[in-house]
Amino acid sequence: MAIVELKNVTYKYPLTDTPVLKNINAQVNEGEFVAVIGPNGAGKSTLCYTVAGFVPHFFKGEITGTVEVAGSESSKSNLHEWVLNVGLAFQNPFNQISGAKYTVFEEIAFGLENIGVPREEMIQRVNDAMKLTGISELADRSPYSLSGGQQQRVALTSILVMRPKVLVLDEPTSQMDPIGTREVFGVIRALAEKGMTVILAEHKVEWIANFADRVVALHEGEIIADGKPSNVLTSDLLAEKGFGLSRYTSVARKAKAMGMWQKERLPVTLDEAVEGFTLTLPSPKGRGE
Amino acid sequence: MNIEISNLHFAYPTGVQALRGISLTIESGEQVAIVGQNGAGKTTLVKHLNGLLQPTSGTVQIGDWNTKEHSVAKMARRVGYVFQNPDDQLFSKNVGIEVAFGPRNLGMNAEQVQRQVNEALAMTELSDKTETNPYDLSATWRKMVALASVIAMDTDIVIFDEPTTGQDAANIARIANVIKVLRERGKTVITITHDIDFCGENFARVIAMSQGRILLDGKANDALGQEDVLATTYVDPPQLTRLGKRLGFKETVRNEEEFLAGLKK
Numbered sequence: 001m002a003i004v005e006l007k008n009v010t011y012k013y014p015l016t017d018t019p020v021l022k023n024i025n026a027q028v029n030e031g032e033f034v035a036v037i038g039p040n041g042a043g044k045s046t047l048c049y050t051v052a053g054f055v056p057h058f059f060k061g062e063i064t065g066t067v068e069v070a071g072s073e074s075s076k077s078n079l080h081e082w083v084l085n086v087g088l089a090f091q092n093p094f095n096q097i098s099g100a101k102y103t104v105f106e107e108i109a110f111g112l113e114n115i116g117v118p119r120e121e122m123i124q125r126v127n128d129a130m131k132l133t134g135i136s137e138l139a140d141r142s143p144y145s146l147s148g149g150q151q152q153r154v155a156l157t158s159i160l161v162m163r164p165k166v167l168v169l170d171e172p173t174s175q176m177d178p179i180g181t182r183e184v185f186g187v188i189r190a191l192a193e194k195g196m197t198v199i200l201a202e203h204k205v206e207w208i209a210n211f212a213d214r215v216v217a218l219h220e221g222e223i224i225a226d227g228k229p230s231n232v233l234t235s236d237l238l239a240e241k242g243f244g245l246s247r248y249t250s251v252a253r254k255a256k257a258m259g260m261w262q263k264e265r266l267p268v269t270l271d272e273a274v275e276g277f278t279l280t281l282p283s284p285k286g287r288g289e
Numbered sequence: 290m291n292i293e294i295s296n297l298h299f300a301y302p303t304g305v306q307a308l309r310g311i312s313l314t315i316e317s318g319e320q321v322a323i324v325g326q327n328g329a330g331k332t333t334l335v336k337h338l339n340g341l342l343q344p345t346s347g348t349v350q351i352g353d354w355n356t357k358e359h360s361v362a363k364m365a366r367r368v369g370y371v372f373q374n375p376d377d378q379l380f381s382k383n384v385g386i387e388v389a390f391g392p393r394n395l396g397m398n399a400e401q402v403q404r405q406v407n408e409a410l411a412m413t414e415l416s417d418k419t420e421t422n423p424y425d426l427s428a429t430w431r432k433m434v435a436l437a438s439v440i441a442m443d444t445d446i447v448i449f450d451e452p453t454t455g456q457d458a459a460n461i462a463r464i465a466n467v468i469k470v471l472r473e474r475g476k477t478v479i480t481i482t483h484d485i486d487f488c489g490e491n492f493a494r495v496i497a498m499s500q501g502r503i504l505l506d507g508k509a510n511d512a513l514g515q516e517d518v519l520a521t522t523y524v525d526p527p528q529l530t531r532l533g534k535r536l537g538f539k540e541t542v543r544n545e546e547e548f549l550a551g552l553k554k
Contacts, residue, residue, distance in 0.1 A: 040428070040455075149327050171455060175455075177483050179523035206528065244457055248528060248532060250545065255549060255552060280552065
């Protein structure tokens with residue numbers, strides 16, 4: 001069942017002439033993990049803001065079409081009602097951290113305080129959420145004393161603690177090292193399996209291929225591809241439009257042109273690449289020499 | 290201009306031992322990538338190169354200058370530093386003024402300043418944006434302004450801290466091109482990066498750090514092939530290096546060209 005539905009959504013920021021989103025039509029089902037990809041400026045963050053209600057409620061500007069989440073319509077709701085259904089973790093955690101709290105623990109509790117959750121429950125939920133994202137040991141630190149990667153975890157945790165139906169994440173691992181990225185993707189995948197709906201704007205294609213159910217490709221404000229990661233991430237159209245694709249896909253495309261890739265479909269992941277290139281190689285190299 | 294670091298130790302005032310005995314020589318014109326998990330000491334190390342941090346013990350020598358004996362302002366003549374977050378370094382009302390700020394402060398005359406600015410803007414594809422306020426640009430282009438404002442200072446050594454973070458494929462290609470041009474001009478480039486594919490494709494030498502020490506230091510093909518050692522600092526080899534290894538290639542490959550050549554063998 002669709003929990004998020006965008007119909008003919010077109011949006012312009014205030015004082016601008018060109019729409020950033022152009023006639024977007026998309027549905028996201030409950031429990032689905034959808035990745036949104038596209039070059040910078042394609043409209044990924046704006047799409048995140050739109051689902052999360054910041055467009056138009058916070059950013060203003062001119063929107064046409066309808067945005068529905070869990071049966072209510074964005075234009076007919078208030079942002080403070082909307083955030084109970086949809087949580088957004090910002091691309092730059094610095095823009096999200098309240099500045100009103102001295103510790104990570106208090107920062108994560110901030111949203112729950114605002115919706116009047118009882119004290120005992122609040123403490124429990126904050127502790128559970130910090131454990132989930134692996135930041136329990138940061139509880140007493142100042143949010144501003146943390147590294148970029150740690151701040152991103154705090155930003156993510158302060159959204160997760162609200163238990164939104166739909167989780168919107170704008171490049172949540174951009175400042176993390178590979179181990180941090182792997183852990184966060186693991187957490188997101190586990191949440192999606194428990195039924196949380198996830199919309200993730202992301203450049204890290206190899207991770208998307210391994211974790212997301214579906215990929216939506218945005219280009220200059222329009223959806224130009226929407227489907228399974230293995231189809232979308234290998235499409236020639238995306239390569240032509242200059243999307244960042246996995247090295248496995250790019251090298252296999254070149255190998256194909258040289259007659260050294262035989263399968264119909266190009267690989268996205270390491271395992272797919274190994275499987276495909278093994279067909280090309282006459283015999284396993286480096287063994288039994 | 291060589292960089293000589295000997296037995297460098299550094300402890301933050303909090304007592305955290307961030308560097309535990311780093312000895313390193315980087316020769317003039319080398320292109321070096323520094324990789325390793327968050328907290329390994331990468332940024333702490335490079336902040337010693339222009340005197341932003343001073344050793345707790347040991348020495349850092351930039352050419353004939355010991356960083357202990359010169360101000361950060363003076364070190365800026367030899368070492369340029371592009372911060373991870375462009376918003377930490379941009380403050381002028383338009384791109385042209387921003388990029389001119391560095392060379393002007395180094396005491397170049399108006400003509401030299403203009404030449405440096407024009408070259409730096411051309412290299413970063415910003416020539417049509419000189420009149421724009423940096424904060425009216427997207428994060429992608431602000432990153433290029435940060436690069437240009439350091440390149441314009443024409444230092445022998447340029448440091449990039451995580452240049453590809455949050456950048457799309459087109460901009461990563463632009464940044465790779467900037468590094469290539471700097472290489473052709475004989476500049477020393479030192480880059481901290483988590484983007485290991487970018488590292489494999491653009492750097493001849495790789496240093497892997499872990500817990501304040503150097504874990505690996507060598508030619509990119511040697512260093513990036515050492516999967517087990519890299520794993521201890523949570524770095525995976527580049528995608529094509531891993532693929533070549535899984536396919537049983539005898540030699541370590543780190544970019545498309547090498548991979549395709551390996552496939553033909």
